[in-house]
Amino acid sequence: MQIKVRKPLIVAFCCxxxxxxxxxxxxxxxxxxxxxxxxxxxxxxxxVNPTFVLRAFQRGADGVIICGCHPGDCxxxxxxxxxxxxxxxxxxxxDYLGIERERTRVEWVSAAEGAKFAATMNEFAEQVAALGENxxxxxxxxxx
Amino acid sequence: MQKVTRDILIDRAAExxxxxxxxxxxxxxxxxxxxxxxxxxxxxxADMRDGFxxxxxxxxxxxxxxxxxxxxxDGRILVFLKPCDTYxxxxxxxxxRFDAEKTYVIGVPCDGMLDIGRIKERVGEGVIGxxxxxxxxxxKTLYDGDKRMKREDALPDRCxxxxxxxxxxxxxxxxxxxxxxDENASGRFEGVAELEAMTSEQRYFFWQNELSRCIRCNAxxxxxxxxxxxxxxxxxPKSGVExxxxxxxxxxxxxxxxxxxxxxxxxxxxxxxxxxxxxxIPLHLLNRKFISDINGLYGEYQAGETxxxxxxxxxxxxxxxxxxxAIGKREE
Numbered sequence: 001m002q003i004k005v006r007k008p009l010i011v012a013f014c015c016x017x018x019x020x021x022x023x024x025x026x027x028x029x030x031x032x033x034x035x036x037x038x039x040x041x042x043x044x045x046x047x048v049n050p051t052f053v054l055r056a057f058q059r060g061a062d063g064v065i066i067c068g069c070h071p072g073d074c075x076x077x078x079x080x081x082x083x084x085x086x087x088x089x090x091x092x093x094x095d096y097l098g099i100e101r102e103r104t105r106v107e108w109v110s111a112a113e114g115a116k117f118a119a120t121m122n123e124f125a126e127q128v129a130a131l132g133e134n135x136x137x138x139x140x141x142x143x144x
Numbered sequence: 145m146q147k148v149t150r151d152i153l154i155d156r157a158a159e160x161x162x163x164x165x166x167x168x169x170x171x172x173x174x175x176x177x178x179x180x181x182x183x184x185x186x187x188x189x190a191d192m193r194d195g196f197x198x199x200x201x202x203x204x205x206x207x208x209x210x211x212x213x214x215x216x217x218d219g220r221i222l223v224f225l226k227p228c229d230t231y232x233x234x235x236x237x238x239x240x241r242f243d244a245e246k247t248y249v250i251g252v253p254c255d256g257m258l259d260i261g262r263i264k265e266r267v268g269e270g271v272i273g274x275x276x277x278x279x280x281x282x283x284k285t286l287y288d289g290d291k292r293m294k295r296e297d298a299l300p301d302r303c304x305x306x307x308x309x310x311x312x313x314x315x316x317x318x319x320x321x322x323x324x325x326d327e328n329a330s331g332r333f334e335g336v337a338e339l340e341a342m343t344s345e346q347r348y349f350f351w352q353n354e355l356s357r358c359i360r361c362n363a364x365x366x367x368x369x370x371x372x373x374x375x376x377x378x379x380x381p382k383s384g385v386e387x388x389x390x391x392x393x394x395x396x397x398x399x400x401x402x403x404x405x406x407x408x409x410x411x412x413x414x415x416x417x418x419x420x421x422x423x424x425i426p427l428h429l430l431n432r433k434f435i436s437d438i439n440g441l442y443g444e445y446q447a448g449e450t451x452x453x454x455x456x457x458x459x460x461x462x463x464x465x466x467x468x469x470a471i472g473k474r475e476e
Binding site: 050051054057058071072078081082084085086087088089090091092093094095096097098099100101104105106108136137138139140141 | 336340345377401402433434437438456458460461464466468471
């Protein structure tokens with residue numbers, strides 16, 4: 001008999017200029033990171049509307065990570081600075097509502113940091129897997 | 145009891161109406177019950193003598209009404225604003241939502257408004273009158289006769305921790321202006337701190353309990369002086385969150401997070417959202433969480449204190465902390 005192990009679903013918003021290229025580098029370097037990480041490419045990390053994060057959880061994500069250029073290296077000069085403030089407030093609010101804080105993260109990954117991308121994703125996937133299924137911010141209608 | 149009586153306000157409004165300075169007055173009109181005070185536009189002195197009130201139930205913040213009302217006619221509109229309402233007035237001016245030249249603001253002092261919900265919690269239904277006696281209220285009820293309660297217990301949260309009795313915008317003032325900020329203002333974030341001290345699970349159940357009562361009447365959005373978008377995300381049928389009563393637990397959370405997030409950095413903490421909530425959900429706790437985070441992480445900021453100030457949410461500093469550090473720092 002086969003035992004089904006539930007794998008966490010992770011949504012990663014990656015900025016086009018740094019993190020998406022970083023993920024690409026991780027791939028071309030044959031670095032392993034979990035296949036449960038679904039990458040969504042965005043023009044800049046500040047394109048990520050707080051609703052996107054909530055929507056990802058609604059549609060069954062167990063963890064959401066936002067990756068952008070290192071502060072100071074934004075392709076659009078200042079996008080990631082806004083992301084930083086916005087996501088700080090959003091994550092703090094989710095924590096305040098009792099949603100596990102470990103399910104959300106912001107990480108800066110440059111185009112040259114393929115290894116960092118893979119390491120971050122491995123670590124984050126492990127962390128989210130330890131928490132189990134996302135129950136506190138789920139939409140039962142989406143789980144039929 | 146309010147120090148300024150309705151007659152003083154009506155007399156002054158009548159003078160301004162007669163002089164042609166203003167052509168209408170935005171004020172409070174008594175509703176079905178004496179505690180159901182509603183906003184209304186008065187066009188003449190006779191109209192005001194007939195229905196205008198100013199008492200302990202005039203909590204309504206008129207700032208948002210000015211957006212539509214000032215666009216309606218070329219004349220000026222007279223508006224009565226309490227100290228905390230003037231913050232919203234400034235915030236709307238900052239956002240260019242109406243023309244200040246079309247308004248005439250009379251600042252009225254406020255001794256704190258009463259919350260009929262809190263009174264009914266103590267004395268039950270059938271409230272027919274309230275009299276003040278020192279620090280106490282004598283509540284007349286239909287079924288149980290007179291009952292006494294402390295005035296402090298009847299104050300809504302926003303008045304209990306009043307952020308100041310000083311008007312930040314006005315054309316003229318009626319009554320004495322109090323320069324001092326209330327010493328209670330520091331207690332504003334007590335409720336937030338209490339929740340933060342709980343475990344994550346306790347908080348989850350607290351909010352689940354509160355938010356599951358939401359009936360999605362959208363009153364909190366409609367009354368909010370910071371929510372003045374002409375097209376609201378929650379009215380978009382394609383957004384998937386425009387449903388009303390059919391909402392489920394996710395949608396309630398999403399609605400309330402996004403509602404509070406949209407006004408983060410612009411919320412003046414006027415407390416109207418909690419006042420109008422028919423389900424008595426403590427919505428100000430969500431707004432105050434954002435305010436306390438902003439104050440703690442990006443420096444003290446009071447929206448609406450000055451016209452033209454830049455909200456911390458449309459600003460940044462190179463020294464800002466990453467979310468993981470920032471949330472950890474707050475806990476220490």
